[in-house]
Amino acid sequence: MRYAMAIDTRKCVGCADCVVACQTENNVPIGYCRDWIVENTTGTYPQLQLEIRSERCNHCANSPCVRCCPTGASHYEDGGIVLVEAGDCIGCGACIASCPYDARYPHPDGYVDKCTFCIHRVRDGQKPACVAVCPTHCLYFGDLDDPESEVSVILKKRKYKTLIPEAGTDPQLYFLT
Amino acid sequence: MNEEIITSGRMNYKIDPQLHIWGWEIPLYLFLGGLAAGILFFAAFYYLKNRDQEMPSAIKTAPLITPLLLIIGLLALFIDLNHKLYFWRLYTTIKLESPMSWGAWTLMVITPVSIIWSATYVRELYPSWDWKFKWLYDLEGFFIKNRKVLAWIMIFFSVILGIYTGILLSAFNARPLWNTSILGPLFLASGLSAGAAYIMMTSVNQLERKLFSQIDLVLIGIELFLIIHMFMGFLASTEVQIEAARLFLGGPYTLPFWTIAVFTGMIVPGILEFLEIRGRRIPAYIPGLLIIIGNISLRFIIVYAGQASRYLY
Numbered sequence: 348m349r350y351a352m353a354i355d356t357r358k359c360v361g362c363a364d365c366v367v368a369c370q371t372e373n374n375v376p377i378g379y380c381r382d383w384i385v386e387n388t389t390g391t392y393p394q395l396q397l398e399i400r401s402e403r404c405n406h407c408a409n410s411p412c413v414r415c416c417p418t419g420a421s422h423y424e425d426g427g428i429v430l431v432e433a434g435d436c437i438g439c440g441a442c443i444a445s446c447p448y449d450a451r452y453p454h455p456d457g458y459v460d461k462c463t464f465c466i467h468r469v470r471d472g473q474k475p476a477c478v479a480v481c482p483t484h485c486l487y488f489g490d491l492d493d494p495e496s497e498v499s500v501i502l503k504k505r506k507y508k509t510l511i512p513e514a515g516t517d518p519q520l521y522f523l524t
Numbered sequence: 525m526n527e528e529i530i531t532s533g534r535m536n537y538k539i540d541p542q543l544h545i546w547g548w549e550i551p552l553y554l555f556l557g558g559l560a561a562g563i564l565f566f567a568a569f570y571y572l573k574n575r576d577q578e579m580p581s582a583i584k585t586a587p588l589i590t591p592l593l594l595i596i597g598l599l600a601l602f603i604d605l606n607h608k609l610y611f612w613r614l615y616t617t618i619k620l621e622s623p624m625s626w627g628a629w630t631l632m633v634i635t636p637v638s639i640i641w642s643a644t645y646v647r648e649l650y651p652s653w654d655w656k657f658k659w660l661y662d663l664e665g666f667f668i669k670n671r672k673v674l675a676w677i678m679i680f681f682s683v684i685l686g687i688y689t690g691i692l693l694s695a696f697n698a699r700p701l702w703n704t705s706i707l708g709p710l711f712l713a714s715g716l717s718a719g720a721a722y723i724m725m726t727s728v729n730q731l732e733r734k735l736f737s738q739i740d741l742v743l744i745g746i747e748l749f750l751i752i753h754m755f756m757g758f759l760a761s762t763e764v765q766i767e768a769a770r771l772f773l774g775g776p777y778t779l780p781f782w783t784i785a786v787f788t789g790m791i792v793p794g795i796l797e798f799l800e801i802r803g804r805r806i807p808a809y810i811p812g813l814l815i816i817i818g819n820i821s822l823r824f825i826i827v828y829a830g831q832a833s834r835y836l837y
């Protein structure tokens with residue numbers, strides 16, 4: 348099993364509903380967020396190109412954050428989901444410094460927090476909150492090992508890229524271009 | 525034009541607008557660890573060469589301060605932790621891929637060894653010292669007999685500790701400035717040089733002082749060589765590392781790095797030590813203190829600047 352997410356940058360309008368849905372679903376402390384919207388503009392006026400991306404932890408298959416964690420609090424769950432076990436985390440910040448995507452943050456309670464792919468919902472057979480709420484249906488979630496899953500199907504049809512692959516993290520968020 | 529903005533608003537504390545997860549605690553911890561590693565290395569090295577008569581400061585007096593340095597260092601690490609109650613978790617796991625883990629274990633080994641080493645010399649240095657209990661005298665006798673073993677442990681772990689202070693940072697490929705294997709040897713050399721400077725300052729023996737100013741001069745040479753290599757490596761590397769090098773070549777860290785860490789902390793004491801070796805009389809604490817200042821600022825600048833360096837999207 349290999350969970351992954353595909354984000355359609357052509358459909359995303361940057362409404363940030365995913366951000367709010369995540370904050371509500373996961374009780375993210377006020378002033379923090381586990382996912383965010385990036386607007387990337389390239390070109391020279393008037394030939395400008397806009398790409399909108401909904402970003403979060405990439406649940407990297409070769410995650411530096413898991414490697415550098417001294418206690419094993421950062422670990423892989425089934426399906427390759429990268430999780431932090433709050434009761435094992437000493438809050439040393441090593442994993443935060445090691446993430447090239449700045450996807451983690453220090454929770455006010457002391458441990459480190461980040462996107463969980465809504466593992467509690469996924470185990471119940473539901474989709475992550477951000478995927479469920481997206482009004483343009485631009486987020487796809489599923490198991491890459493299952494050729495019939497939403498995410499496998501869309502990745503077969505479309506061109507995609509990952510973010511900073513040169514960092515060697517083997518990220519599992521696929522941005523459809 | 526290529527512009528990236530987070531439009532949903534993201535202001536995660538200590539992450540945005542620029543990573544600042546490590547404040548003063550980690551550089552201080554790295555400095556103290558490096559300094560203690562330097563002092564303990566020379567103590568063990570010259571002990572094993574049977575030089576305890578000529579090197580009283582290096583072997584006996586200087587190490588007395590290392591338990592204090594290491595304990596303050598550990599305390600700084602502890603202050604840095606955000607989830608302090610779970611501190612003990614560090615010592616229920618050993619993870620070799622995590623420098624934070626094996627570094628914490630190295631400290632756990634070398635701190636008691638430094639205490640024992642110092643304790644075996646206390647009565648020699650302060651003849652009126654009384655251990656109060658007989659079993660403490662027995663223990664002292666046992667360790668004095670086994671100083672050689674202690675020295676070997678100290679040599680081994682002080683080198684690991686010295687390298688660790690650099691590798692802790694260089695293991696993070698997310699921060700291009702840190703992601704160079706030169707940081708290990710550079711911080712080892714700078715820790716040894718701080719150790720030598722401390723021994724030089726506490727020594728009352730002319731010969732010993734002279735020897736350690738020579739050692740320091742060589743170490744400063746090595747540091748400068750490594751720094752030049754580090755920049756050559758960056759500039760010949762990928763765009764992110766060229767960007768990282770620019771922090772020091774015209775960027776915001778240019779002035780502090782070149783004037784404080786390199787000029788005041790390496791070049792000036794290097795010249796003073798050269799003059800001293802040539803026979804000029806220069807009070808040892810002037811180059812000594814400059815080296816220590818250079819050492820502290822090197823760690824602070826590298827830790828802070830590293831967090832400002834990042835992958836471009």
Ligand code: SF4
Nearest residue numbers: 404405406407412446
């Ligand atoms: S995106 Fe960052 S936090 Fe998430 S798995 Fe990758 S390195 Fe770890």
Ligand code: SF4
Nearest residue numbers: 416436437439440442
């Ligand atoms: S902050 Fe917590 S999860 Fe992150 S590396 Fe340290 S112990 Fe591991």
